[in-house]
Structures are given as structure tokens and as C-alpha cells.
Amino acid sequence: MKIFPFSLFTLETSPPILITETFPDANQSIKNSTMAKRSSSSSLLISPLSLFLPRGDSLLYLIALLSLFSLLVHRLSASPTTAQSHFEGFDADEDEDFVLDESNDAVVPPLRSTPPPPLSLSQPTSESHHGPPDSDSDPIIKSPSSDPDPNLSSKSASTAFDYWDEDEFEGVPQHLTPETSEITVSASGSESDLTPQKSEVPEVEVPRKLTSYSVEIVCVSFLIMFTVNYFTGKKENENLALAWASKFANKDSIFDKNFSLLGVGENEDSPLLLKEGQNVFKFYASGRRFCSGVLATMELKSRHDFISRLYNMVVPCKDEITFEVYMNDDAMDQVVFALARKKLAKTMQKEAGDLQRFAGLVAPPNGRKWVAEELQVVSESKEVAGDLITDAVLDQVFGEKPFEKYGKGFISIHFSDKHLGLNKKMLVFKFALPDANHMADMTRLVALVPYYIDLIGRYKLSSHARSKTEAARLKIAQEIQKELQNARNEALQKKKAEQRKKLEETEAKLSAEALRKKEAKERARQMKKAMPKIKMSRAN
Amino acid sequence: MASQSNDPRQPSAARPYKPSVVAPQDLPVDYSGFIAVVFGVFGAMFRYKLCSWLAIIFCAQSLANMRNVENDLKQISMAMMFGIMGLVTNYMGLGPRASPKK
Numbered sequence: 001m002k003i004f005p006f007s008l009f010t011l012e013t014s015p016p017i018l019i020t021e022t023f024p025d026a027n028q029s030i031k032n033s034t035m036a037k038r039s040s041s042s043s044l045l046i047s048p049l050s051l052f053l054p055r056g057d058s059l060l061y062l063i064a065l066l067s068l069f070s071l072l073v074h075r076l077s078a079s080p081t082t083a084q085s086h087f088e089g090f091d092a093d094e095d096e097d098f099v100l101d102e103s104n105d106a107v108v109p110p111l112r113s114t115p116p117p118p119l120s121l122s123q124p125t126s127e128s129h130h131g132p133p134d135s136d137s138d139p140i141i142k143s144p145s146s147d148p149d150p151n152l153s154s155k156s157a158s159t160a161f162d163y164w165d166e167d168e169f170e171g172v173p174q175h176l177t178p179e180t181s182e183i184t185v186s187a188s189g190s191e192s193d194l195t196p197q198k199s200e201v202p203e204v205e206v207p208r209k210l211t212s213y214s215v216e217i218v219c220v221s222f223l224i225m226f227t228v229n230y231f232t233g234k235k236e237n238e239n240l241a242l243a244w245a246s247k248f249a250n251k252d253s254i255f256d257k258n259f260s261l262l263g264v265g266e267n268e269d270s271p272l273l274l275k276e277g278q279n280v281f282k283f284y285a286s287g288r289r290f291c292s293g294v295l296a297t298m299e300l301k302s303r304h305d306f307i308s309r310l311y312n313m314v315v316p317c318k319d320e321i322t323f324e325v326y327m328n329d330d331a332m333d334q335v336v337f338a339l340a341r342k343k344l345a346k347t348m349q350k351e352a353g354d355l356q357r358f359a360g361l362v363a364p365p366n367g368r369k370w371v372a373e374e375l376q377v378v379s380e381s382k383e384v385a386g387d388l389i390t391d392a393v394l395d396q397v398f399g400e401k402p403f404e405k406y407g408k409g410f411i412s413i414h415f416s417d418k419h420l421g422l423n424k425k426m427l428v429f430k431f432a433l434p435d436a437n438h439m440a441d442m443t444r445l446v447a448l449v450p451y452y453i454d455l456i457g458r459y460k461l462s463s464h465a466r467s468k469t470e471a472a473r474l475k476i477a478q479e480i481q482k483e484l485q486n487a488r489n490e491a492l493q494k495k496k497a498e499q500r501k502k503l504e505e506t507e508a509k510l511s512a513e514a515l516r517k518k519e520a521k522e523r524a525r526q527m528k529k530a531m532p533k534i535k536m537s538r539a540n
Numbered sequence: 541m542a543s544q545s546n547d548p549r550q551p552s553a554a555r556p557y558k559p560s561v562v563a564p565q566d567l568p569v570d571y572s573g574f575i576a577v578v579f580g581v582f583g584a585m586f587r588y589k590l591c592s593w594l595a596i597i598f599c600a601q602s603l604a605n606m607r608n609v610e611n612d613l614k615q616i617s618m619a620m621m622f623g624i625m626g627l628v629t630n631y632m633g634l635g636p637r638a639s640p641k642k
Contacts, residue, residue, distance in 0.1 A: 219593035223600060230604050261554035274557075277607040287554030295557075307572070307601050422560075450548065 226306040233303030241281040243436035245272045258450045260287030278304040290331040290457030295324045319433035323449050327425040331457040334469040338378040340412035345376035354418040357476050369394050372403035383465045397444050409442045573602035573615045580622025592626030
């Protein structure tokens, strides 16, 4: 009875499992049947069948309702203790069967009164141990394959019951010890705990328990590590962001001197940083000439996420801060310019839309101080590049020597009046953040932000360059327009084709009669159309 | 630096921060949530407890990376349900675990 659902578990998917699991249960509660093998589930089906045969639908409803109810009952009583009590009841029933069959009334009662504790100790364990790993669905085949007892292996299921009972009556102590020893040997597969064997072999239990729970131990400890790491990593990230804010956005700091409004709120003492998720912090500043605002987004490592942290041990990444300066529309001339390390500059030139359209790699000019060797300028023209890379910048950051010292955190700068998105005119600075104790390292990099806002705000292209850039922009605008037009045309054609298809379909659906009518109507209309023309021609 | 001789600040031009609205479909894909759902379904269907455990772990990751509470919670809770269901059926659905006799 117990073996039957177990063996099905391993073979089938969950919904049938639930049903097979619960049918015997329902059976038991309704009929309290004596034998509960495969026939038991069919007996449940047959009994209502005889009652409700004339009403076909109601029978199905009843079965569905019954199975649902039994499912519910089983779910409610899913806890191990209650389930165990059910099965114990079954054991007792089976015993009684046997008793009736053998008609050994005189001998049984005194024996039964004493051995029950060992019986219920040994029996469920042997079954629950050999049940799950074995995939056979038939208990008759199953019992010989799993049970080590040589007597059992040769006999049928009913005789197996006999032998179990014999065990309990006569050879309980002898049979218990081999069984338990066998269990400890073949333990590995099943995940049940071995508490009932406490009296027999407690010292062998412990290693078996540990190995069988290895998955759980690993997973739970991983979860615990994950949780601990979540809080520590979160704190770390917050500390880093706060260190940055206190260094650059506090009173008399570089942002305080340049912007009248700091922080993400409306008023003065609003919070400086806005936290998005656990590893993204935003800082906003506004109220400065030439620009409407600066949004600094700190994207820190996912320190709070243990899995990402492990991944970052293999593939390291940096804490990044991105400044987006939204320039006023009148304050930025037609400038497309980018500066980054060589490899990144090339990919930027290929991937960023505006750089791809307007700009190309600019070779270092002769006879002039230029940026450090590892850097690459991408710009619309040489003139723009030369004007934006001033001597001051070269002295401070981008020259050969200062870049060695201060350029570690530099990733890229990208100025463009043709950015994608809402803000077209934007300066984007990307830097890597140093750790919380060395925030001063990036002071010069941060100082680039207000410097370039002023530089670009004041910058005016020469008339020659301007005419060039305007021509380029016009050309590209036309191209875009063309593309748009093409796309629109395509969409229109597609729509038309679809409509035609629909019309044809509906026409095909109409009956021949309707079709003829329609055609006649059409002809009449065309005749009507034709008539006045003839008249007109006559009049003329 | 050179160009900051006078005060560049203009309080009148200050504009408060407006968080940019991101459409739900533009949000970054929650891979860990997706993986959690896959593992959860797998664990519940085929009764692999390792799958269910992995589902729970990825649920935790997804939960840790959650940004938008209303949006993400649905998916995560679904994955969590699958994971927990898998575990419950794994550890309890097998019927009587041999427990000490009362």
C-alpha cells in the first residue's frame, strides 16, 4: 500500500503524483478498506459509478470534487506525524487480515500484545527506505529487489506479509539487526532521517546523516552567507557613496562652489544621494551657468549580491561614476568630441550613434603637446579637438606625466550636441571610483566637470568649421529623414497589403449568392457612373 | 581652474531633480528571477531538490537586486512559490518520513 505511491513518484510528474498519493488516503477515510493495493483506487471509482451511472456529467463532477477534496485533505494532513498515524492504521489492518487468514487466534493475542513496538519500529523504516529509490511500480516485484531477506525474495507479496509477521512474532531481535545494518550500508540514496534506529546503531548514524544532507547543508550555508553578505555589502556600498558625497558635495567642496542646488530634493537640506537598488546611487546638482543640471550616477559593484561578488572575482569590474551634464540649448555649439583609452575609443566610435555619424579618430597633431599616448581622441574635426584639449587640461590630467599619476580612474569623456534621448546637448564624463579612503585621488578628474562646462559653454566654432559641421549635420539629417520616410512607406505598404488580404478573406467567406449580388450591384454602379459621362459628351 | 574666476552659481536657474521615468519594458531584465522560475518549475516537476534549492538561492539574488518593488515582487514571489513548493513536495510529499515512535 505504501510502496505503490512511492514507486510512482519517481516515474511521473507532479499532478498525477498528487492524485495517486491522495486516492488511497481518501479511500481510507471513506471505506477504511482492508487491502489497499492498486485495486483500491479503482474501487473508489466503481462505487460512485454504480450510484450515479444515469447522470453522466454529475459523475464526472463528483469524481473531480472528490479528488479535489481528497487533495485538500491530504495537503492539510501533510505533516509527517499525521500521515504516519494513517499508515500505522494500515499496518494494523494488514495484521488483522493476516490473523483472520491464518486463523491462529489462540496463539496470536498474547504474542501481539508484546511485540507491537518493534514491529512498528522496523516496518515503516524498511519500507520508507527502499520505497523512494526503487522505480518499480509493482509491489510484488519491488519487495524482492529491495529487501535483502532471502526468504522474501522468492515469495509473493502475500507471503511477504506472512514473513514480516513471522519476524514480528518470533525472530524480531535476529531480523532487526541485519535489516538495520543493511540500511546503513545502502543508505546513500534516500534522504530520510534515521531516528527510529536510535537504539541499534547510533554511532553509524551520524556520518550517514551528514552525507545524505550535503545538498541541504551546502544550500542553507550558502543562503546564510548570502544574507550576511547582503548586509555587509550594502553597508560597504553605502559607505563608498557617502565618502564620495562628503568629499565632493559637502560644504565648500567642488560641487558646492559650482552649483546652487545640491541633492535630489527641492529644498536646501534635502538628501544628497538618491539610492536606486542596492548598488546605484544618484547625485543631482543644478543652478549653474551654461547648464541646467548635472546628474552623477554611481554604479558600484554588486557587493550586496554574493553571486555577483563571486563572479567579479573571476571577471573584475570597477566602481563607476558617470556625470551627465545637461547643457542649455544656447550654450553649446556643434561639438562632437570624445576621449578615452585607445581600445575603448575605437569601440565608442563604432557604437555610439553620434560619434559614428559625425566623428572620426583624430591623429595627434605635430608640434604640439597632446594627450598621453594611451589616450585616443575622437572628434568631428581637428579644430574642435585642438580647442577642447587645452594646455590647462594637459597640465592637470591628460598630459603624459599627470595622466600616469591621476589618470587611473579615467574612463572616458564624451561631449555631443547630438546625443540620443531627451537631452541632446550633453557632456558625459565617466570615471572609476577609488576606494572610500582614497577619494582625493579623483579630485582632478571631478574638477574637469565644471571646467568643461565653462569651456564648452563659451566655445564658439570658427565660421569655417561651423559651415563644415552644418553641412555634415544637414546631410545626416536628410539621411535620417530619408530613412524615416522609407520606414514609413514600408509600414504603409504593409498595412495596405494586410487590408487587401482581409478584404479578400471576407469576400471568400461570403456565399456565392451574396457574391453575385455584390457583383451585380457593382456593375450597376459602374453603369451609373458611365451614364453621365456619355451624356456630357453628347452635350458637348 | 582658470575659468572659475567669478561665481558660476545661478540660483535662479536651479531646477529640482526630476527622476526620469523608465517604461517597464525598458527595465533591465531580471535574469536571476527568470533562472529562479526555471529552476523552481524544474524542481517541482521532477522532484530534484537541488533544483528547488537553487531556485531559492536565485530568488534571494533576485530579491537582493530588486529595484522596483511593485514590478519585481510579482515575478519573485512566483519563483519563490515554485521553489518552496518543490521543497515541500520533496521533503514532505513522500509520506511518512520515519520518525520516532510516539
